[in-house]
Amino acid sequence: MAFYTVSNVENLRVCVVMVGLPARGKSFIAQKIVRYLSWLSIKAKCFNVGNYRRQSGSGHPNAEFFDFNNTEAFGIRQKAAEQAVADMMAWYERENGVVAILDGTNTTRERRDWILKICREHAIEPMFLESWSDDMDMVLRNISDVKKSSPDYEGIDPEVATNDFLKRISKYEKVYEPLDHELDKNLTYVKLINVAQEVIINRIQTYLESRVVFYVMNLHIRPRCIWLSRHGESLYNVEKKIGGDSWLSERGFRYSYKLPDLVKQSAGDADLTVWTSTLIRTQQTAQELPYKQLHWKALDELDAGVCDGMTYEEIEEKYPGDFKARDENKYEYRYPGGESYRDVVIRLEPIIMELERQENILIVTHQAVLRCIYAYFMNVPQEESPWMSIPLHTLIKLEPKAYGTKVTRIKADVPAVSTYKEKGTSQVGESTQDGTKFRNILLNLPESSK
Numbered sequence: 318m319a320f321y322t323v324s325n326v327e328n329l330r331v332c333v334v335m336v337g338l339p340a341r342g343k344s345f346i347a348q349k350i351v352r353y354l355s356w357l358s359i360k361a362k363c364f365n366v367g368n369y370r371r372q373s374g375s376g377h378p379n380a381e382f383f384d385f386n387n388t389e390a391f392g393i394r395q396k397a398a399e400q401a402v403a404d405m406m407a408w409y410e411r412e413n414g415v416v417a418i419l420d421g422t423n424t425t426r427e428r429r430d431w432i433l434k435i436c437r438e439h440a441i442e443p444m445f446l447e448s449w450s451d452d453m454d455m456v457l458r459n460i461s462d463v464k465k466s467s468p469d470y471e472g473i474d475p476e477v478a479t480n481d482f483l484k485r486i487s488k489y490e491k492v493y494e495p496l497d498h499e500l501d502k503n504l505t506y507v508k509l510i511n512v513a514q515e516v517i518i519n520r521i522q523t524y525l526e527s528r529v530v531f532y533v534m535n536l537h538i539r540p541r542c543i544w545l546s547r548h549g550e551s552l553y554n555v556e557k558k559i560g561g562d563s564w565l566s567e568r569g570f571r572y573s574y575k576l577p578d579l580v581k582q583s584a585g586d587a588d589l590t591v592w593t594s595t596l597i598r599t600q601q602t603a604q605e606l607p608y609k610q611l612h613w614k615a616l617d618e619l620d621a622g623v624c625d626g627m628t629y630e631e632i633e634e635k636y637p638g639d640f641k642a643r644d645e646n647k648y649e650y651r652y653p654g655g656e657s658y659r660d661v662v663i664r665l666e667p668i669i670m671e672l673e674r675q676e677n678i679l680i681v682t683h684q685a686v687l688r689c690i691y692a693y694f695m696n697v698p699q700e701e702s703p704w705m706s707i708p709l710h711t712l713i714k715l716e717p718k719a720y721g722t723k724v725t726r727i728k729a730d731v732p733a734v735s736t737y738k739e740k741g742t743s744q745v746g747e748s749t750q751d752g753t754k755f756r757n758i759l760l761n762l763p764e765s766s767k
């Protein structure tokens with residue numbers, strides 16, 4: 318069966334060319350786009366010119382290296398850009414790449430024209446994405462967040478590093494030609510001004526490009542947290558049945574009474590909004606939480622179709638072919654009359670978009686849905702995400718950082734059955750043998766890990 322994504326419907330290849338002075342969040346935006354598109358099964362990869370420059374041996378340059386009159390250094394930087402572009406083109410061809418992101422400053426029109434020409438020669442749609450900011454407080458925060466710890470400044474005093482980085486920025490400012498309404502009117506571009514205070518978009522032609530634009534328009538960089546919890550143990554969990562709309566078990570209700578304290582312990586007095594599914598077990602789990610609540614149909618559990626309400630043993634007996642097919646490709650397998658993990662990801666896209674826009678959110682939902690949301694934030698590949706073990710009666714805290722997400726797990730001291738089913742068996746519960754290599758992705762995390 319063929320699965321269509323936005324990319325293969327349009328048969329399109331896009332190169333997102335980042336533009337902007339250092340410390341304007343280009344790498345941050347580039348990595349987020351790659352994570353978002355990969356989660357949607359669109360093949361995407363980032364090519365960071367700075368990494369190529371470092372690989373060429375220019376690992377710890379000072380600001381003078383970035384002076385545009387320094388011809389020797391300019392040659393090294395030009396070579397790094399050429400190498401990044403060559404690898405990017407090879408990636409489109411060899412790996413059927415769809416969206417590449419060229420992450421560099423690309424501050425001069427001459428450099429952008431060079432990239433434009435190469436893209437046109439290879440039938441690739443160039444889309445320029447500029448991050449522009451005159452908010453010096455934010456720039457200083459960015460330098461403090463990520464630049465002082467960059468490999469360029471390894472072993473260098475943080476204050477010296479900050480001053481040198483500011484000097485580096487001033488070297489770029491001398492030659493910077495921002496995207497211009499008149500001069501660049503024929504280009505496809507997006508210009509983000511002070512994150513997304515103002516967004517200028519020009520000549521966006523395809524659906525894929527418009528998706529990227531919509532995504533970056535919704536990003537913010539204010540600190541916040543997302544908490545995830547499965548519903549408390551349900552009557553169906555105890556009976557080893559999947560699906561349904563059952564009530565919580567007695568232990569499930571005990572978890573719901575403990576949850577407010579668990580959240581308070583993690584969130585302090587911060588205000589947050591609770592999102593649940595429309596099913597009874599998530600709403601019962603959230604009923605004691607003293608926060609605003611919203612119920613989303615999109616957060617309902619993966620629909621098991623004709624198998625809804627059955628145990629895995631019954632499914633194996635009644636539908637042995639389906640049982641096997643699901644184990645073989647759990648991400649793509651769709652229950653007859655129901656859904657696959659891929660279907661769930663597609664219906665979760667508006668949830669992810671809204672999560673990007675929001676501040677503190679606590680989501681109480683179901684195992685499969687949680688796996689998909691967790692996979693987005695933690696960049697877990699599709700073939701692994703359906704096999705992740707996410708235990709009941711555990712609160713997970715996600716803290717998005719500049720380049721990644723910090724995870725903390727808080728276990729409630731309330732016992733619950735394990736609903737985890739390993740590959741190749743109809744029995745639920747974690748075995749002592751590592752039957753499925755991915756099952757411990759969450760279990761093995763230390764209490765707090767980055």
Ligand SMILES: Nc1ncnc2c1ncn2[C@@H]1O[C@H](COP(=O)(O)OP(=O)(O)OP(=O)(O)O)[C@@H](O)[C@H]1O
Pocket residue numbers: 337338339340341342343344345346367421422448450455458459462463509511512513538719
């Ligand atoms: N649109 C934005 N504008 C300004 N800062 C942003 C934006 N998006 C993210 N940031 C912040 O930028 C910081 C990361 O900077 P990043 O390394 O991505 O900058 P860069 O532009 O790639 O710099 P360089 O060119 O030196 O690699 C993070 O602290 C992040 O919060």
